[in-house]
Amino acid sequence: MKLKHKFAKTIFYARSEQKLTQAQVAENADISVRGYQRLEKGEYEPRLPTALKLMIALQINPNEFAEEVGIDVPVSIGSETVRF
Numbered sequence: 001m002k003l004k005h006k007f008a009k010t011i012f013y014a015r016s017e018q019k020l021t022q023a024q025v026a027e028n029a030d031i032s033v034r035g036y037q038r039l040e041k042g043e044y045e046p047r048l049p050t051a052l053k054l055m056i057a058l059q060i061n062p063n064e065f066a067e068e069v070g071i072d073v074p075v076s077i078g079s080e081t082v083r084f
Contacts, residue, residue: 006069007051008042014058015040028057 015025026036031050039046039054046054055062 002042002045003069004039004045005042007046008040010060010065010068011054011058012040014060018058020058025054025057029053 011025015022020028022036022040023033026033029036029050030053035050036054038044039050052062054060055065
């Protein structure tokens with residue numbers, strides 16, 4: 001499965017579990033609703049800043065996501081190391 005599809009599945013389930021609308025997530029992440037819809041459908045891979053905004057808005061742990069999808073590139077954000 002491609003990364004864009006794994007990301008789409010992850011954000012869809014996180015949004016569904018939190019009972020949020022696509023518009024609410026988009027607003028919380030400061031992206032357009034249409035852009036969010038396209039990401040949730042797996043139409044394209046998000047750029048890193050967008051992916052991080054969505055993970056924060058949906059309370060997705062970046063380390064857990066990276067492990068789940070099999071990405072292994074360490075990135076330091078503040079005092080925490082995130083593996084992408």
